[in-house]
Amino acid sequence: MSTVYFPLFRLLALVACMALGPLAASAQNGPLRIEIIDGVIEPLPFAVPDFVPENGAAGEYAQNIARVIAADLAGTGLFREIPREAHIARVTSFDSTIGYEDWKAINAQAVITGAVQVSGDRIVVKFRLFDVFSGQQLGEGLQFAGTPQSWRRMAHKVADAAYARITGEGGYFDSRVVFVSESGPKNQRLKRLAVMDYDGANVQYLTDSSSIVLGPRFSPNGDRILYTSYASGFPRITLMDVGSLRTQTLAEQDGTMTFAPRFSPDGRRVVFSLERGGNSDLYMLDLGSGGLTQLTNAPSIETAPSFSPDGSQIVFESDRSGTQQLYIMSTGGGEGRRISAGQGRYGTPVWSPRGDLIAFTKQHQGRFHIGVMRTDGSEERLLTASFLDEGPTWAPNGRVLMFTRETSGAGGAAALYSVDISGRNLRQIPTEGAASDPAWSPLLP
Amino acid sequence: MSLLPKAFLLVAALGLAACNNPDRFGAGGAGAGGAGGAGSGFIDTTGLGDPNDPTSIAHFNQRVGDRVLFPVDQHTLTAEGRSTLQGQAQWLNANSSYAVIIEGHADEQGTRDYNLSLGSRRAAAVQNFLISQGVSAGRMRTISYGKERPIEVCSTEACYSKNRRAVTVLSVGVGS
Secondary structure: OOOOOOOOEEEEEEOOOOOOOOHHHHHHHHHOOOOOOOOOOOOEEEEEEOOOOHHHHHHHHHHHHHHHHHHHHHHOOEEEEOOOOOOOOOOOOOOOOOOOOHHHHHOOOOEEEEEEEEEEEEEEEEEEEOOOOOOOOOOOOOEEEOOOHHHHHHHHHHHHHHHHHHHOOOOOOOOOOEEEEEEOOOOEEEEEEEEEHHHHHHHEEEOOOOEEEEEEEOOOOOOOEEEEOOOOOEEEEEEEOOOOOOEEEOOOOOOEEEEEEEEEEOOOOOEEEEEOOEEEEEEEOOOOOEEEEEEEOOOOEEEEEEEEEOOOEEHHHHOOOOOOOEEEEEEEEEEEEEEEEEOOOOEEEEEEOOEEEEEEEEEEEOEEEEEEEOOOOOOOEEEEOOOOOEEEEEOOOOEEEEEEOOOOOOOEEEEEEEEEEOOOOOOEEOOEEEEEEEOOOOOOE | HHHHHHHHHHHHHHHHHHOOOHHHHHOEOOOOOOOOOOOOOOOOOOOOOOOOOOHHHHHHHHHHOOOOOOOOOOOOOOHHHHHHHHHHHHHHHHHOOOEEEEEOOOOOOOOHHHHHHHHHHHHHHHHHHHOOOOOOOOHHEEEEEEOOOOOOOOHHHHHHHHHHHEEEEEEOOOOO
């Protein structure tokens, strides 16, 4: 069996910000797993020559798939693509050995080769990953098959596999993001739900813009979406089946507003805010039985709940202390314990899929920040700063956050950005128009 | 009398304000300061009338004052706000055929969920005050738009102070 360790790492100079063992000092001498910690200084140079088209219909896909793989890896900020023009070697057959010396000469440390076959409505994509400096293949070759329309997903799957083998962490490229697509002037904004690939491709609209929609969230397996809709005339949490686009209003009670819904990790329950008489508290709805449980009972604002990955706890925001702060309580409800301790207001907490961090929005001295802290509130780090940043959502591997950034003034508009949890690699996600309230799906099957 | 056609234009422009609202509140939104665009479906037109007619919606909106403003991150009524609401209560008590939707709004300095809650607090503060002045609770409903429907679009306090508001929007013909 091939190893999943990559023996090259002088180049990933690691600054251990979280507790970490010995760094990559002995990298040249033997296999060493890359550990991605904060402060990666030098991205790993890699090459993805165009995949080999194994029949006539595969030509266009072979080139495009290589481009998407390269964009995925380079987009993490952890890798740097060596452009095709610099390549010396030509890969003309998937099964021929690769010329390590040619790749070494241009300092490509990792090389991904592949081939594509298209016949009718079936596309087959194969790839291999090579560690150039140790002169060996890294992991076994893999093959993905599907419809030609899903070629981008194939590319994302190749990139996910390469990312996982090199970093030892799960990938996040073959995933979707549900968000709110915005148009129209600031005082009459039109909003509609849309989903796209994590990189902004393949946008599909799920609703029209006839009523305000806010804060969509994927179910744990991506088959359903929860959001807040004004379709009834009042804000109501709504459940949409992604396949049929059928919607259902949940926990509807006259004279109340319901909002800020989020699924439990098993997808069977929904935690959300219910407002009555101006007071917002947290409730749990069992989707199977329809049973409703009140989790908090205070005159303060309790909202923006998010489950821990094991489903045992809920992080939320409350202004019971006088300003917005973050609290954690058991899933059964109760007082909760405050975890945020710094200056300013803290909101929209989201538990990392790894369970180790809480991402949040912070307001301080007229600026907005996206930040992370440990679940006990320690080691708070602010990753961004702007006029208005809010609403982080985690990539499936807990490594990257996507959020809304809105510009100021009459022409102000919202856009989606992502940032690595090290605070590096801030990027705008390309969307057709203005966009807000992103929520990342799990990795697709 | 040039106000009248203007008023109708306003209604046409903002006519979505209360459409598709549940039950009796579906009868027609007529608030000049309403958020609008909340529902979907048909457009519902209501005459605002002449502001010189003290029983007209135009009179309520312009002379009585259909809105109160709030300080940053607050939902406590100001002295000026209470005075406006006393006028609203008198008007509503004298014109009992109107139902009311109270819209609560926040400026953009806040996260979306929190601002929805804050808007609902503002709307509830107005509702409670009107109840204390004898307006029947059954005539009123509240809705929060959070920061979704600013009326002023700049990003300075001059605009923010007008966006932190609760607007009393009249619905026709369904009071009790």
